[in-house]
Amino acid sequence: MTSTDGSGATALLRAHALHKSFGRTEALRGASVEVAAGEVVALTGPSGSGKSTLLLCLAGVLRPEAGSVAYDGSRLDDLPEATRTRLRRREFGLVLQFGQLVPELSAVQNVMVPLLLERHGRAAARTAALAWLDRLGAAGLADALPGDLSGGESQRVAMARALVTGPSVVFADEPTGSLDRVSGEDVMEVLVSTAQSTGAAVVLVTHDNRVAAYADREVVLRDGAVDDPAVVR
Amino acid sequence: MSTAHVLLGVLAGGPAHGYDLKREHDARLPGAKPLAYGQVYATLARLERDGQVEVAATEGGSGPERTVYAISEVGEEVLLDWLATPEQPGPYAAEELVRKTVTALRLHRDARPFLAAQRALHLERMRALVAEQRAAPDVEARIALDHTIVHLDADLRWLDDAAARVADEGNALR
Amino acid sequence: MTTLALVLLRRGGRLRPVVVAATTAVVTSLVLVVVAVLMLPADPDELLFNVVQEPGLRYGTVLGMSLLVVPLLLLLHQALRLGNASRQRRLAGLRIAGVTAREARLLGAGEVAVPALVGSLLGIVGFGVLRSVLGGGADGGPSLVVGDYGYSVALVPTSVTPTWWMVTSVVAGVTALGVLLGLRTGSGVSDPPHGVSRRSAARAPRPWGACVLVALVLLTVPAAVVPPVAYALFVDGFGTLALVAVTVLAFVSTGPWAAHLAGRVAQDRASTVPVLLAARRLVVDPRPAGRAGAAVGGVGLVAGGVGVLLGDVVGSGGADFFFVFSYVLVALGLLVTLLLVSLTLAVHSVETLTDRRRSMASLHALGVPATDVRRSQQWEGYLVAVPMSLVGTLLGAWTVGGTAVVDPAAGPAPLVLTLACVVLTPVLAACAVRLAVALTGPVARRVVDPEHLRTA
Numbered sequence A: 001m002t003s004t005d006g007s008g009a010t011a012l013l014r015a016h017a018l019h020k021s022f023g024r025t026e027a028l029r030g031a032s033v034e035v036a037a038g039e040v041v042a043l044t045g046p047s048g049s050g051k052s053t054l055l056l057c058l059a060g061v062l063r064p065e066a067g068s069v070a071y072d073g074s075r076l077d078d079l080p081e082a083t084r085t086r087l088r089r090r091e092f093g094l095v096l097q098f099g100q101l102v103p104e105l106s107a108v109q110n111v112m113v114p115l116l117l118e119r120h121g122r123a124a125a126r127t128a129a130l131a132w133l134d135r136l137g138a139a140g141l142a143d144a145l146p147g148d149l150s151g152g153e154s155q156r157v158a159m160a161r162a163l164v165t166g167p168s169v170v171f172a173d174e175p176t177g178s179l180d181r182v183s184g185e186d187v188m189e190v191l192v193s194t195a196q197s198t199g200a201a202v203v204l205v206t207h208d209n210r211v212a213a214y215a216d217r218e219v220v221l222r223d224g225a226v227d228d229p230a231v232v233r
Numbered sequence B: 001m002s003t004a005h006v007l008l009g010v011l012a013g014g015p016a017h018g019y020d021l022k023r024e025h026d027a028r029l030p031g032a033k034p035l036a037y038g039q040v041y042a043t044l045a046r047l048e049r050d051g052q053v054e055v056a057a058t059e060g061g062s063g064p065e066r067t068v069y070a071i072s073e074v075g076e077e078v079l080l081d082w083l084a085t086p087e088q089p090g091p092y093a094a095e096e097l098v099r100k101t102v103t104a105l106r107l108h109r110d111a112r113p114f115l116a117a118q119r120a121l122h123l124e125r126m127r128a129l130v131a132e133q134r135a136a137p138d139v140e141a142r143i144a145l146d147h148t149i150v151h152l153d154a155d156l157r158w159l160d161d162a163a164a165r166v167a168d169e170g171n172a173l174r
Numbered sequence C: 001m002t003t004l005a006l007v008l009l010r011r012g013g014r015l016r017p018v019v020v021a022a023t024t025a026v027v028t029s030l031v032l033v034v035v036a037v038l039m040l041p042a043d044p045d046e047l048l049f050n051v052v053q054e055p056g057l058r059y060g061t062v063l064g065m066s067l068l069v070v071p072l073l074l075l076l077h078q079a080l081r082l083g084n085a086s087r088q089r090r091l092a093g094l095r096i097a098g099v100t101a102r103e104a105r106l107l108g109a110g111e112v113a114v115p116a117l118v119g120s121l122l123g124i125v126g127f128g129v130l131r132s133v134l135g136g137g138a139d140g141g142p143s144l145v146v147g148d149y150g151y152s153v154a155l156v157p158t159s160v161t162p163t164w165w166m167v168t169s170v171v172a173g174v175t176a177l178g179v180l181l182g183l184r185t186g187s188g189v190s191d192p193p194h195g196v197s198r199r200s201a202a203r204a205p206r207p208w209g210a211c212v213l214v215a216l217v218l219l220t221v222p223a224a225v226v227p228p229v230a231y232a233l234f235v236d237g238f239g240t241l242a243l244v245a246v247t248v249l250a251f252v253s254t255g256p257w258a259a260h261l262a263g264r265v266a267q268d269r270a271s272t273v274p275v276l277l278a279a280r281r282l283v284v285d286p287r288p289a290g291r292a293g294a295a296v297g298g299v300g301l302v303a304g305g306v307g308v309l310l311g312d313v314v315g316s317g318g319a320d321f322f323f324v325f326s327y328v329l330v331a332l333g334l335l336v337t338l339l340l341v342s343l344t345l346a347v348h349s350v351e352t353l354t355d356r357r358r359s360m361a362s363l364h365a366l367g368v369p370a371t372d373v374r375r376s377q378q379w380e381g382y383l384v385a386v387p388m389s390l391v392g393t394l395l396g397a398w399t400v401g402g403t404a405v406v407d408p409a410a411g412p413a414p415l416v417l418t419l420a421c422v423v424l425t426p427v428l429a430a431c432a433v434r435l436a437v438a439l440t441g442p443v444a445r446r447v448v449d450p451e452h453l454r455t456a
Helices: A051-058 A081-091 A107-117 A122-135 A151-163 A181-198 B003-012 B018-028 B037-049 B073-084 B096-106 B112-135 B139-173 C002-011 C015-039 C055-081 C084-096 C101-134 C164-185 C208-225 C227-235 C237-267 C273-284 C286-315 C321-355 C357-366 C370-406 C413-439 C441-447
Strands: A011-022 A025-036 A040-044 A066-071 A092-095 A169-173 A201-205 A217-222 B053-059 B066-071 C143-146 C149-152
Touching: A011 A051, A011 A201, A025 A040, A025 A051, A025 A066, A025 A201, A040 A051, A040 A181, A051 A169, A051 A201, A081 A092, A081 C357, A092 A151, A092 C357, A107 A122, A107 A151, A107 C273, A107 C357, A122 A151, A151 A169, A151 A181, A169 A181, A181 A201, A217 B112, B003 B018, B003 B037, B003 B066, B003 B073, B018 B037, B018 B066, B018 B139, B037 B053, B037 B066, B066 B073, B096 B112, B096 B139, B112 B139, C015 C055, C015 C101, C015 C164, C015 C321, C055 C164, C055 C237, C055 C286, C055 C321, C084 C101, C084 C321, C101 C164, C143 C321, C149 C321, C208 C237, C208 C370, C237 C273, C237 C286, C237 C370, C273 C286, C273 C370, C286 C321, C286 C370, C286 C413, C321 C357, C321 C370, C321 C413, C321 C441, C357 C370, C357 C441, C370 C413, C370 C441, C413 C441
Parallel strands: A040 A201, A040 A217, A092 A169, A169 A201
Antiparallel strands: A011 A025, A011 A066, B053 B066, C143 C149
16 A cells, blocks of 8 residues: 555645644654545554644644645635634534543534534534434434443544534544444444445544554554655655 | 364254355354365364264265265264363464564664565455455354454554564664 | 642642632631621721711621622632642542542642631731721721712721731631632542543532522512511511521522523523533533522622612612712622622633533534634523523512602602613623633633644
């Protein structure tokens, strides 16, 4: 598997030579990656290699200091915060390892949030959210609070929230990191098969090879850049 | 070699002939090396010699003659014994991967391109296995594949660790 | 152990000890003033403003000053909850490292006792400052000149001084109160030596307080009709005191129930994210906002009553300096209370936001604008403060004025002033909420930082 680029001409998401630092730590040093529509890409690499930072830059959450991120042919890294926020909620979904659900909101209310932002109206939002929970096998959890859900159940709710707006890309940062193998497999199965059926691309950060094997393609990061073993450093 | 035991296990479910035994064996252990016909018949011959299986019938017909085997009481005992005994945890022989990497490093050659290429190949295999597992019809098949996947994962982790150690070494030398 | 306690004190963040010290300081000063007023002989050797000078009015003043302690204690209580989650993790870590449950409780208490004691001691200094600024004296201390007359506006007696043992007991009492509240809010910290456990919704608050309030209102109906009942309840010193005490308690316990109710009503109608977040926060944890709401309701109660009295005075043409300045004092007290309530709300917001930074940051990453987070805080405040202040004001106006407010014989003044209070108090309450949200603006901006999305 080559690691740097997908099918260049049809790339939906394209990051070029990204640099990003946190204080004195250089998380990204010239990382480039492309993601085609409907593709499942795994970002892997050792801890501190910049996988999560790259994911958040691709998702328009973090802003790189240098380099560019383009979605659907136009740059998103230089958009103002408000525009990026709107882009994120229409085009992207995000699943984290844990702790992303709002603790006061029930499962179905958590899933309703992106729809309410798009002014779908209460009843319509609730119907759509319930349908998604049902689709992800979490219909029985609709009225449970996140504190009462198991790790796997929380991830199902989080995935429903990420998928409910019909995003073009779902970003998942260690989605199975807090789960045992079997629950993790379950979550990956649901994420990948649902994304495939809706045509969404998936960008996945993981250090678990079995999770990475769900992806069509793997991009290995090392020291903030895409690892190319042919280049002697 | 426990092929004999697996075959006894199949026969414990009912009499079968050699061809069925081979097919069932391979279906039960997806991801493992398929059984050769020669091996099936050699094993059956040995089991028959030891009194663990018996010839139940000989089917004639238009094609070649086929012998149907059944498990004997002795065979059942041997099978239950085997199921009740835990396996030795190792040691396992060094694999070709380890031999190649260590040899390369001893010659002061850069092992990283080899490790990266190997990783890509391993992950490719992992991807195929995971796909097979996702399509697997029953839990037994998934469990059998788990074993292969977990071992492959161990190799992959070893490859990652080796690459990290080689990189660290390279950084330290610079 | 002492070293450990000091390390913990330094690690626990600065806001909590500062607020604890500040509130205990002000409470101590206030209580010392109350003690001094109570020590005054019937005929004091100094000139003070009438409400302190005249024995008949003194008890009302003492009551008013004591009521000011209530919002201060609410603020103290809220401040003690600051950083509870991280303190629990820290103490749980210590428990795993071998600290016993008793030692953990002691460490927790020590974290409160030190700032509370420092605050109480500072309160003595504060009392001294109050004495020199607002103290009376033979010449009447500070005074205001209206027309040809100078009026003393001194409120703090200087001819009597609390004895050393009084001061010591006040300092000890306030410190102990702080530690007790701290132990109460921190209970559970020392229990199981595990990490954060799962948390589900606490039991919904009960409507008993509201029932008592309704009963009180019903009681005012015969009072409005039968003058002796009215006298017993509202004019007689003891009756008034009991009535005020019951009303305060009823309000404090109504707050959480009302907050819960407001949350339930709003969540079923919420069609925007801020309203939904606010409503759910109220349903799941109605107590902090409810207590603040109760204080706002109390403000409304007093404001409503005073509005009617003021209307009465203006209507009867008896608005002299004594009345006007008394009402200014009451208004100042109410404004200070509202300010304290907004500080309480702000402290509560800081707490909830910091607790939820990961989910808030992930909402932002999902496309929830950062301003929606702040708007949800505003809604949380509005949903409780506006109805509570409105009900409080109406209740106050009804209790004091009854149907007299609309008595055509009294002219338009009572009605106009009462209505002004009914409108103004909720508006001021809403302003207090806005102030609280403005104070926590930087925190709201920080919690959505994508930094909190990182797993490490």
